Amino acid sequence: MLDMKKLLYSLGILVFTACTPQPQAIEYGADYCDNCRMTIVDQKHAAELVTTKGRAYKFDAIECMVDYIQQSDKVDFALILVNDFTQSSQLVDAKECQFLISPNIPSPMGGFLSAFHSAEEAKRWQAEKEGKLYNWEELQAYLSQ
Numbered sequence: 001m002l003d004m005k006k007l008l009y010s011l012g013i014l015v016f017t018a019c020t021p022q023p024q025a026i027e028y029g030a031d032y033c034d035n036c037r038m039t040i041v042d043q044k045h046a047a048e049l050v051t052t053k054g055r056a057y058k059f060d061a062i063e064c065m066v067d068y069i070q071q072s073d074k075v076d077f078a079l080i081l082v083n084d085f086t087q088s089s090q091l092v093d094a095k096e097c098q099f100l101i102s103p104n105i106p107s108p109m110g111g112f113l114s115a116f117h118s119a120e121e122a123k124r125w126q127a128e129k130e131g132k133l134y135n136w137e138e139l140q141a142y143l144s145q
Contacts, residue, residue, distance in 0.1 A: 021078035023048055023091055024056040035064035036109065043088040045107045045114065050079035062099070063111035066143045080136075082115040085125070090117075098122035099139045102131025113139075 026048065031040045034057040040046050047065035049057040059065040062082050069077070081091040085105075097115045100122055107113050112131070116122035126133055134142060 021050045021052055021054045023050055023079060023081055024058070026058050026089070026091075028089070031058050033058065033060040033064050035059055035068045038108065042108045044083055044085045046089070046091075047082045047094070047115075048079070048091060049077045049081070052076045052078045061107050061109040061111060062094075062113050062115060062139075063107070063109050063143060066140060069140070070144055084117045085114040086116060086118070086121050092117040095136045097136065099134045099136070100126055100129070100131050101134070101142075102126070102129045104129040104131070111143075 026040055026046050028043055028046070029039060029041050032038065033040055038060045040058060040060040042060065045061050047059040047062045049065060049068065057068065059068065065082070080094040082094045082097060084090045084092050092115070094115065097117055098119050100114050100116065101112050102114070102125070103112050105112055105114050105125070114125070116125065122133055
């Protein structure tokens with residue numbers, strides 16, 4: 001009887017973790033952007049969405065992801081992730097980032113948009129490269145204009 005309880009407990013843990021939305025690794029040079037269909041190669045500007053059901057959508061640029069979100073009003077996203085510009089291929093929560101639009105930092109789709117998990121880093125890059133800083137909500141509003 002004890003072994004049956006352990007088995008059921010283990011199965012319950014397995015089912016719970018299998019249903020938890022998790023990011024998928026972006027295969028740079030192989031994966032395609034779910035918005036524009038370009039190959040994702042830039043490890044500083046990529047982004048990813050994961051639905052509550054666990055389906056991952058990958059993007060070559062943050063502006064592609066924002067465009068996709070704005071067109072997908074009926075989809076519930078559990079994770080909204082962006083690459084931290086200062087840590088190549090490191091996905092972080094977009095809601096915790098500062099975004100810099102600077103004409104001196106090119107991005108794949110020409111939006112000059114970069115994400116920084118650290119507010120201090122964002123301000124440092126802004127001082128060096130100019131541009132305007134946005135939080136996640138401000139960025140979405142700006143890009144929807």
